[in-house]
Amino acid sequence: TRCICESWRRRGRPRRRRRPPQVSDPMAVTYNDVSVLENFHAAEATRLMARAEFNLLANLEPDVAKSFRSYFIKVILATDLAHAFQYIAKFNTFLEKDKKEPGSGFSKDNSESQLLLMQFAIKCADICHPSRPWDIHCQWTHLISEEFFAQGAREKEEGLPISFLCDRATVVLPKSQCDFINFLVKPCLGPFSEFAEETEWMDHLNLNYERWELEQKQTEAEATSEEGKRSRAATELRDWERRKSSMAQVHHERKTSVVQSTQKAVLSARRDSRAAGAGAAAAAAASQAEFEELRGKVAAAEASAAELEASKGELEQELAAA
Known part of the structure:
Protein backbone atom coordinates (compact mmCIF):
# COMPACT_ATOMS: atom_id res chain seq x y z
CA THR A 1 0.00 0.00 0.00
CA ARG A 2 2.76 2.44 0.91
CA CYS A 3 4.66 1.71 -2.33
CA ILE A 4 1.54 2.34 -4.43
CA CYS A 5 0.71 5.58 -2.62
CA GLU A 6 4.30 6.84 -2.62
CA SER A 7 3.69 8.46 -6.05
CA TRP A 8 -0.11 8.77 -5.93
CA ARG A 9 -1.39 11.58 -8.18
CA ARG A 10 2.15 12.44 -9.26
CA ARG A 11 2.11 15.15 -11.91
CA GLY A 12 4.99 13.82 -13.97
CA ARG A 13 7.60 16.05 -12.38
CA PRO A 14 10.76 14.89 -10.58
CA ARG A 15 10.72 14.55 -6.83
CA ARG A 16 12.05 18.01 -5.99
CA ARG A 17 10.84 21.58 -5.50
CA ARG A 18 9.46 22.31 -8.92
CA ARG A 19 10.30 26.02 -8.87
CA PRO A 20 12.98 28.07 -7.14
CA PRO A 21 11.93 29.62 -3.83
CA GLN A 22 11.50 33.09 -5.31
CA VAL A 23 8.70 31.76 -7.55
CA SER A 24 5.40 31.00 -5.83
CA ASP A 25 4.14 27.45 -6.21
CA PRO A 26 0.79 26.59 -4.60
CA MET A 27 1.85 23.10 -3.56
CA ALA A 28 5.14 24.32 -2.08
CA VAL A 29 3.22 27.00 -0.16
CA THR A 30 0.81 24.37 1.19
CA TYR A 31 3.64 22.23 2.58
CA ASN A 32 6.05 25.10 3.47
CA ASP A 33 8.73 23.85 1.04
CA VAL A 34 9.24 20.72 3.18
CA SER A 35 9.20 17.38 1.30
CA VAL A 36 6.56 18.92 -0.95
CA LEU A 37 5.70 16.03 -3.26
CA GLU A 38 6.08 13.40 -0.54
CA ASN A 39 3.68 15.29 1.73
CA PHE A 40 1.31 15.72 -1.19
CA HIS A 41 1.32 11.98 -2.01
CA ALA A 42 0.74 11.01 1.63
CA ALA A 43 -2.08 13.52 2.08
CA GLU A 44 -3.84 12.62 -1.18
CA ALA A 45 -3.55 8.89 -0.51
CA THR A 46 -4.96 9.36 3.00
CA ARG A 47 -7.80 11.41 1.54
CA LEU A 48 -8.51 8.63 -0.97
CA MET A 49 -8.56 5.96 1.74
CA ALA A 50 -11.10 7.99 3.68
CA ARG A 51 -13.65 7.10 1.00
CA ALA A 52 -15.79 4.11 1.95
CA GLU A 53 -14.87 2.02 -1.11
CA PHE A 54 -11.12 2.42 -0.44
CA ASN A 55 -11.10 2.44 3.36
CA LEU A 56 -8.51 -0.20 4.26
CA LEU A 57 -8.74 0.72 7.93
CA ALA A 58 -12.50 0.37 8.39
CA ASN A 59 -12.34 -3.01 10.15
CA LEU A 60 -9.25 -2.28 12.25
CA GLU A 61 -9.23 -1.43 15.93
CA PRO A 62 -8.73 2.34 16.50
CA ASP A 63 -5.23 1.86 17.97
CA VAL A 64 -4.15 -0.32 15.02
CA ALA A 65 -5.58 2.15 12.48
CA LYS A 66 -3.77 5.02 14.22
CA SER A 67 -0.49 3.08 14.18
CA PHE A 68 -0.92 2.22 10.48
CA ARG A 69 -1.51 5.86 9.56
CA SER A 70 1.57 6.95 11.50
CA TYR A 71 3.81 4.36 9.81
CA PHE A 72 2.18 5.04 6.43
CA ILE A 73 3.04 8.75 6.51
CA LYS A 74 6.55 8.30 7.92
CA VAL A 75 7.48 5.70 5.31
CA ILE A 76 6.27 7.83 2.38
CA LEU A 77 8.06 10.95 3.69
CA ALA A 78 11.27 8.90 3.92
CA THR A 79 11.46 8.77 0.10
CA ASP A 80 12.52 12.44 -0.01
CA LEU A 81 16.05 12.19 -1.42
CA ALA A 82 17.03 15.34 0.46
CA HIS A 83 17.25 13.19 3.60
CA ALA A 84 18.77 10.10 1.97
CA PHE A 85 22.12 10.22 3.72
CA GLN A 86 20.53 10.57 7.16
CA TYR A 87 18.72 7.27 6.58
CA ILE A 88 21.85 5.65 5.15
CA ALA A 89 23.87 6.60 8.24
CA LYS A 90 21.14 5.40 10.60
CA PHE A 91 20.70 2.10 8.75
CA ASN A 92 24.45 1.44 8.81
CA THR A 93 24.50 2.12 12.56
CA PHE A 94 21.83 -0.53 13.18
CA LEU A 95 23.58 -2.92 10.80
CA GLU A 96 26.90 -2.55 12.64
CA LYS A 97 25.14 -3.21 15.96
CA ASP A 98 23.76 -6.46 14.55
CA LYS A 99 27.22 -7.53 13.38
CA LYS A 100 28.65 -7.07 16.86
CA GLU A 101 25.68 -8.56 18.68
CA PRO A 102 22.90 -10.21 16.63
CA GLY A 103 19.50 -8.81 17.54
CA SER A 104 20.87 -5.64 19.12
CA GLY A 105 20.20 -3.62 15.97
CA PHE A 106 17.21 -4.85 14.00
CA SER A 107 14.66 -6.64 16.14
CA LYS A 108 10.97 -7.52 15.98
CA ASP A 109 10.65 -6.07 19.46
CA ASN A 110 12.24 -2.73 18.50
CA SER A 111 9.64 -0.47 16.86
CA GLU A 112 12.29 2.10 15.89
CA SER A 113 14.29 -0.48 13.95
CA GLN A 114 11.14 -1.86 12.32
CA LEU A 115 10.15 1.61 11.10
CA LEU A 116 13.67 2.27 9.83
CA LEU A 117 13.68 -1.03 7.96
CA MET A 118 10.41 -0.13 6.19
CA GLN A 119 11.67 3.37 5.39
CA PHE A 120 14.97 2.11 4.01
CA ALA A 121 13.30 -0.67 2.02
CA ILE A 122 10.97 1.75 0.21
CA LYS A 123 13.87 4.16 -0.32
CA CYS A 124 15.88 1.37 -1.98
CA ALA A 125 12.86 0.31 -4.04
CA ASP A 126 12.47 3.93 -5.18
CA GLU A 226 40.64 8.59 -32.24
CA GLU A 227 40.38 5.25 -34.01
CA GLY A 228 42.41 3.36 -31.41
CA LYS A 229 40.19 4.51 -28.54
CA ARG A 230 37.04 3.64 -30.49
CA SER A 231 38.37 0.17 -31.23
CA ARG A 232 39.29 -0.45 -27.58
CA ALA A 233 35.90 0.81 -26.43
CA ALA A 234 34.13 -1.52 -28.87
CA THR A 235 36.22 -4.48 -27.66
CA GLU A 236 35.47 -3.66 -24.03
CA LEU A 237 31.75 -3.48 -24.80
CA ARG A 238 31.87 -6.92 -26.42
CA ASP A 239 33.68 -8.27 -23.34
CA TRP A 240 30.99 -6.69 -21.17
CA GLU A 241 28.25 -8.43 -23.17
CA ARG A 242 30.00 -11.77 -22.60
CA ARG A 243 30.21 -11.10 -18.84
CA LYS A 244 26.56 -10.10 -18.82
CA SER A 245 25.56 -13.36 -20.53
CA SER A 246 27.74 -15.36 -18.16
CA MET A 247 26.25 -13.66 -15.09
CA ALA A 248 22.72 -14.14 -16.43
CA GLN A 249 23.47 -17.85 -16.83
CA VAL A 250 24.82 -18.05 -13.26
CA HIS A 251 21.70 -16.35 -11.89
CA HIS A 252 19.47 -18.60 -14.00
CA GLU A 253 21.21 -21.73 -12.72
CA ARG A 254 21.03 -20.45 -9.14
CA LYS A 255 17.30 -19.77 -9.43
CA THR A 256 16.73 -23.12 -11.16
CA SER A 257 18.57 -24.87 -8.34
CA VAL A 258 16.45 -23.07 -5.73
CA VAL A 259 13.25 -23.94 -7.60
CA GLN A 260 14.27 -27.59 -7.95
CA SER A 261 15.23 -27.82 -4.28
CA THR A 262 11.91 -26.26 -3.31
CA GLN A 263 10.00 -28.65 -5.56
CA LYS A 264 11.84 -31.65 -4.06
CA ALA A 265 11.09 -30.43 -0.55
CA VAL A 266 7.41 -29.98 -1.42
CA LEU A 267 7.18 -33.46 -2.99
CA SER A 268 8.95 -35.00 0.00
CA ALA A 269 6.60 -33.23 2.38
CA ARG A 270 3.63 -34.47 0.38
CA ARG A 271 4.93 -38.06 0.44
CA ASP A 272 5.52 -37.85 4.18
CA SER A 273 2.07 -36.39 4.63
CA ARG A 274 0.47 -39.16 2.56
CA ALA A 275 2.44 -41.82 4.45
CA ALA A 276 1.48 -40.27 7.75
CA GLY A 277 -2.10 -40.08 6.55
CA ALA A 278 -2.10 -43.74 5.49
CA GLY A 279 -0.62 -44.75 8.84
CA ALA A 280 -3.17 -42.68 10.68
CA ALA A 281 -5.98 -44.21 8.60
CA ALA A 282 -4.74 -47.75 9.38
CA ALA A 283 -4.47 -46.92 13.07
CA ALA A 284 -7.97 -45.47 13.01
CA ALA A 285 -9.32 -48.58 11.28
CA ALA A 286 -7.65 -50.83 13.87
CA SER A 287 -9.07 -48.74 16.69
CA GLN A 288 -12.51 -48.93 15.12
CA ALA A 289 -12.23 -52.73 14.85
CA GLU A 290 -11.19 -52.98 18.50
CA PHE A 291 -14.09 -50.76 19.45
CA GLU A 292 -16.56 -52.91 17.49
CA GLU A 293 -15.14 -56.05 19.12
CA LEU A 294 -15.53 -54.57 22.59
CA ARG A 295 -19.04 -53.41 21.77
CA GLY A 296 -19.88 -56.99 20.68
CA LYS A 297 -18.51 -58.38 23.93
CA VAL A 298 -20.54 -55.86 25.93
CA ALA A 299 -23.67 -56.80 23.99
CA ALA A 300 -23.01 -60.53 24.63
CA ALA A 301 -22.44 -59.87 28.33
CA GLU A 302 -25.65 -57.90 28.51
CA ALA A 303 -27.52 -60.79 26.80
CA SER A 304 -26.03 -63.31 29.27
CA ALA A 305 -27.03 -61.07 32.16
CA ALA A 306 -30.58 -60.94 30.80
CA GLU A 307 -30.70 -64.76 30.52
CA LEU A 308 -29.44 -65.11 34.09
CA GLU A 309 -32.04 -62.65 35.28
CA ALA A 310 -34.76 -64.66 33.52
CA SER A 311 -33.50 -67.94 35.04
CA LYS A 312 -33.46 -66.31 38.45
CA GLY A 313 -37.10 -65.30 38.00
CA GLU A 314 -38.11 -68.84 37.02
CA LEU A 315 -36.33 -70.31 40.06
CA GLU A 316 -38.00 -67.85 42.38
CA GLN A 317 -41.40 -68.84 40.96
CA GLU A 318 -40.67 -72.57 41.44
CA LEU A 319 -39.56 -71.96 45.04
CA ALA A 320 -42.71 -70.00 45.74
CA ALA A 321 -44.87 -72.82 44.32
CA ALA A 322 -43.05 -75.42 46.43
Missing part, protein backbone atom coordinates in the same frame (compact mmCIF):
# COMPACT_ATOMS: atom_id res chain seq x y z
CA ILE A 127 15.95 4.04 -6.78
CA CYS A 128 16.68 0.36 -7.41
CA HIS A 129 16.41 0.19 -11.21
CA PRO A 130 20.24 0.19 -11.64
CA SER A 131 20.23 -3.13 -9.74
CA ARG A 132 17.96 -4.76 -12.34
CA PRO A 133 19.11 -6.46 -15.56
CA TRP A 134 20.54 -3.99 -18.08
CA ASP A 135 17.53 -3.89 -20.42
CA ILE A 136 15.14 -2.99 -17.59
CA HIS A 137 17.57 -0.51 -16.05
CA CYS A 138 18.20 1.16 -19.41
CA GLN A 139 14.47 1.54 -20.06
CA TRP A 140 13.90 3.18 -16.66
CA THR A 141 16.93 5.44 -17.15
CA HIS A 142 15.62 6.84 -20.43
CA LEU A 143 12.08 7.30 -19.06
CA ILE A 144 13.32 9.22 -16.02
CA SER A 145 15.73 11.26 -18.15
CA GLU A 146 12.89 12.28 -20.45
CA GLU A 147 10.90 13.37 -17.41
CA PHE A 148 13.82 15.49 -16.23
CA PHE A 149 14.37 16.98 -19.69
CA ALA A 150 10.66 17.87 -19.94
CA GLN A 151 11.02 19.79 -16.68
CA GLY A 152 14.12 21.54 -18.01
CA ALA A 153 12.32 22.53 -21.20
CA ARG A 154 9.44 24.00 -19.21
CA GLU A 155 11.80 25.88 -16.90
CA LYS A 156 13.55 27.30 -19.95
CA GLU A 157 10.22 28.42 -21.45
CA GLU A 158 9.30 30.18 -18.19
CA GLY A 159 12.68 31.89 -17.97
CA LEU A 160 13.69 29.95 -14.86
CA PRO A 161 17.12 28.46 -14.08
CA ILE A 162 17.27 24.91 -15.46
CA SER A 163 17.48 22.36 -12.64
CA PHE A 164 20.35 19.91 -12.22
CA LEU A 165 20.28 17.04 -14.76
CA CYS A 166 17.35 18.65 -16.60
CA ASP A 167 19.20 20.27 -19.51
CA ARG A 168 19.16 17.95 -22.51
CA ALA A 169 21.94 19.94 -24.15
CA THR A 170 24.48 19.43 -21.36
CA VAL A 171 23.64 16.12 -19.66
CA VAL A 172 25.90 13.21 -20.62
CA LEU A 173 23.80 10.17 -19.76
CA PRO A 174 26.61 7.63 -19.06
CA LYS A 175 28.37 10.05 -16.71
CA SER A 176 25.15 11.05 -14.92
CA GLN A 177 24.29 7.38 -14.34
CA CYS A 178 27.77 6.57 -13.01
CA ASP A 179 27.44 9.47 -10.57
CA PHE A 180 23.90 8.40 -9.59
CA ILE A 181 25.07 4.84 -8.88
CA ASN A 182 28.19 5.93 -7.01
CA PHE A 183 26.72 8.65 -4.83
CA LEU A 184 23.25 7.31 -4.07
CA VAL A 185 22.37 3.81 -5.26
CA LYS A 186 25.42 1.94 -3.94
CA PRO A 187 25.30 3.61 -0.50
CA CYS A 188 21.67 2.51 -0.19
CA LEU A 189 21.63 -0.91 -1.83
CA GLY A 190 25.03 -2.00 -0.53
CA PRO A 191 24.05 -2.20 3.16
CA PHE A 192 20.48 -3.29 2.36
CA SER A 193 21.79 -6.19 0.23
CA GLU A 194 24.08 -7.16 3.10
CA PHE A 195 21.14 -7.10 5.52
CA ALA A 196 18.94 -9.13 3.16
CA GLU A 197 21.82 -11.51 2.31
CA GLU A 198 21.08 -10.95 -1.38
CA THR A 199 23.94 -10.82 -3.94
CA GLU A 200 22.09 -10.60 -7.25
CA TRP A 201 21.17 -6.92 -6.84
CA MET A 202 24.79 -5.86 -6.43
CA ASP A 203 25.92 -8.15 -9.27
CA HIS A 204 23.59 -6.31 -11.66
CA LEU A 205 24.48 -2.93 -10.17
CA ASN A 206 28.23 -3.44 -10.63
CA LEU A 207 27.80 -4.81 -14.14
CA ASN A 208 25.54 -1.92 -15.17
CA TYR A 209 28.04 0.54 -13.72
CA GLU A 210 30.78 -1.04 -15.84
CA ARG A 211 28.57 -0.69 -18.92
CA TRP A 212 28.01 3.02 -18.31
CA GLU A 213 31.75 3.51 -17.84
CA LEU A 214 32.40 1.77 -21.16
CA GLU A 215 29.76 3.87 -22.91
CA GLN A 216 31.38 6.97 -21.45
CA LYS A 217 34.74 5.89 -22.89
CA GLN A 218 33.12 5.24 -26.24
CA THR A 219 31.44 8.66 -26.18
CA GLU A 220 34.77 10.34 -25.43
CA ALA A 221 36.51 8.33 -28.17
CA GLU A 222 33.89 9.33 -30.73
CA ALA A 223 34.21 12.95 -29.66
CA THR A 224 37.99 12.91 -30.21
CA SER A 225 37.78 10.81 -33.41
